[in-house]
Amino acid sequence: MSLGDIIDKTSSAWMRADAPSADVVLSSRVRLARNLAGVLFPHQASEADLAKVAEQVQKAIRSVRGLADLVMIRLSETPALARQILVEKHLISPQHAQGAAGRLVAIRPDETVSVMVNEEDHLRIQTLLPGLQLEDALELASQVDDMFESKLDYAFDEKLGYITACPTNVGTGLRASVMVHLPALAATGQAGRVLTAVSNVGIAVRGLYGEGSEATGNVFQLSNQVTLGRSEEELVDNLAGVTKQVISQERGVREKLVRERRDQLEDKVNRAYGLLSHARLITSEEALGLLSDVRLGVDAGLLPGVDARDLNELMVITQPAYLQRIMGKDLGPQERDVRRAALIREKIRARKEGR
Amino acid sequence: MLCDECGKRPANVRLTKIVNGVKSESHLCEQCAREKGELELFSEPNFSFPNLLAGLLQHEPGFAGAPVAFPGGATSRCRTCGLDFSGFRKTGFLGCPDCYDEFRPRLEPLLRRIHGSTRHTGKVPGRTGAATDTRREIESLRVELSRLVAKERYEEAAKVRDKIRALEKNLADQA
Numbered sequence: 001m002s003l004g005d006i007i008d009k010t011s012s013a014w015m016r017a018d019a020p021s022a023d024v025v026l027s028s029r030v031r032l033a034r035n036l037a038g039v040l041f042p043h044q045a046s047e048a049d050l051a052k053v054a055e056q057v058q059k060a061i062r063s064v065r066g067l068a069d070l071v072m073i074r075l076s077e078t079p080a081l082a083r084q085i086l087v088e089k090h091l092i093s094p095q096h097a098q099g100a101a102g103r104l105v106a107i108r109p110d111e112t113v114s115v116m117v118n119e120e121d122h123l124r125i126q127t128l129l130p131g132l133q134l135e136d137a138l139e140l141a142s143q144v145d146d147m148f149e150s151k152l153d154y155a156f157d158e159k160l161g162y163i164t165a166c167p168t169n170v171g172t173g174l175r176a177s178v179m180v181h182l183p184a185l186a187a188t189g190q191a192g193r194v195l196t197a198v199s200n201v202g203i204a205v206r207g208l209y210g211e212g213s214e215a216t217g218n219v220f221q222l223s224n225q226v227t228l229g230r231s232e233e234e235l236v237d238n239l240a241g242v243t244k245q246v247i248s249q250e251r252g253v254r255e256k257l258v259r260e261r262r263d264q265l266e267d268k269v270n271r272a273y274g275l276l277s278h279a280r281l282i283t284s285e286e287a288l289g290l291l292s293d294v295r296l297g298v299d300a301g302l303l304p305g306v307d308a309r310d311l312n313e314l315m316v317i318t319q320p321a322y323l324q325r326i327m328g329k330d331l332g333p334q335e336r337d338v339r340r341a342a343l344i345r346e347k348i349r350a351r352k353e354g355r
Numbered sequence: 356m357l358c359d360e361c362g363k364r365p366a367n368v369r370l371t372k373i374v375n376g377v378k379s380e381s382h383l384c385e386q387c388a389r390e391k392g393e394l395e396l397f398s399e400p401n402f403s404f405p406n407l408l409a410g411l412l413q414h415e416p417g418f419a420g421a422p423v424a425f426p427g428g429a430t431s432r433c434r435t436c437g438l439d440f441s442g443f444r445k446t447g448f449l450g451c452p453d454c455y456d457e458f459r460p461r462l463e464p465l466l467r468r469i470h471g472s473t474r475h476t477g478k479v480p481g482r483t484g485a486a487t488d489t490r491r492e493i494e495s496l497r498v499e500l501s502r503l504v505a506k507e508r509y510e511e512a513a514k515v516r517d518k519i520r521a522l523e524k525n526l527a528d529q530a
Contacts, residue, residue, distance in 0.1 A: 044450040155452035158487050161475025163452045172477040229472020317501045332366045
């Protein structure tokens with residue numbers, strides 16, 4: 001398995017549609033921030049320091065059996081387009097994709113584990129699972145963490161816990177997050193109310209691609225705000241509890257829409273499906289919006305014959321960089337819109353014909 | 356629709372600007388938007404946690420102003436990485452793990468504001484944190500010891516005392 005294999009693979013483990021609560025929760029993610037004792041944080045470190053950190057991490061990966069399947073990718077030697085694809089697949093952050101010297105990412109071939117090296121912290125261990133599986137994501141991250149810790153000296157303070165470059169992450173170094181699809185709450189103008197309530201209990205709300213991005217396609221990211229003073233399990237339980245409440249609110253409104261506004265809802269989701277099936281020019285923003293409507297139709301049982309897994313895949317492959325990868329060349333915005341529309345039509349036709 | 360600027364290429368960037376409460380909308384092509392510097396807004400996320408944190412610190416009366424000397428007379432520079440506390444104030448990032456020791460008295464109030472706590476209660480690393488586990492255990496054994504002494508159960512107390520001594524010896528050997 002190589003970088004090329006990873007970026008060519010259009011489906012990832014997190015896209016599975018049969019996961020727990022997958023009708024609302026697209027994926028669960030856990031990230032642990034770790035740093036090496038006595039080494040300057042990446043933003044202050046010299047290139048030589050960064051190279052040393054990268055070397056130590058690579059050595060750990062080679063010598064610990066459970067880490068040996070991680071694929072190492074040096075971002076400074078990776079073309080910009082491939083880096084952008086790793087972002088679109090949620091394997092690295094947009095900051096990490098800038099690809100300065102000494103930056104690495106190590107990815108498990110099924111894409112459930114990715115370890116960013118020399119991002120904001122020396123190590124950022126991430127796990128990504130489909131649906132609502134925060135406890136499992138934490139356990140997996142913690143296992144990978146233990147394996148690295150058996151070879152690396154972490155910066156750990158008895159009182160403050162795991163030391164991080166930014167004090168907002170100190171303590172557990174844990175950021176747990178879920179991506180939730182809330183079309184019914186959004187359509188009835190209730191998403192704002194629910195998300196404000198959520199932010200009052202220590203949960204941060206963001207758009208699809210994390211910090212600084214807007215919610216496209218009614219997909220929101222919920223994550224814990226605080227990292228110090230509570231255990232990893234408490235933080236994850238709190239997020240899972242809040243997410244379950246958001247799920248039941250969203251499901252409640254969906255049921256109500258199906259019961260009381262069935263005609264409008266069927267019209268909306270079928271129109272979206274029609275547009276995706278026939279449009280000849282489509283922007284990524286429009287595609288995400290329509291995919292959101294179609295997904296609502298699928299989850300509400302109004303669009304038999306459409307597979308939610310295809311929708312997850314389309315969410316990723318209709319993003320600009322991915323599309324250019326598939327087409328094998330740089331594309332201008334208009335050309336991208338043409339290709340994107342063609343790709344979506346092809347996917348829908350393939351499913352209809354049972355391919 | 357054609358670009359408002361060049362009038363030749365198709366517009367694919369819709370720009371909404373609100374300046375002093377006046378909203379204006381323009382339609383540009385990607386190239387003109389880039390030339391006018393309008394796309395830079397999107398290429399770099401300006402609103403991030405560290406920036407927000409740095410902003411908080413700028414407006415904190417206790418933190419503002421020229422570098423202040425430490426109560427102990429030390430300067431406000433980290434001895435390991437050389438970071439000045441004002442550097443942290445600007446970026447929201449510390450320079451190295453040792454900064455937490457160097458700036459601890461100033462960081463604690465901030466940590467309390469961010470997290471509502473200054474004490475880690477979660478995971479302890481297995482290998483590098485072995486000493487932490489030992490110290491946590493010694494602490495709880497000491498509590499146990501004074502409880503036994505108070506109840507005049509000296510035989511059991513002696514056993515606990517020996518356990519504490521053994522653990523302390525372990526710690527010393529590790530160091």
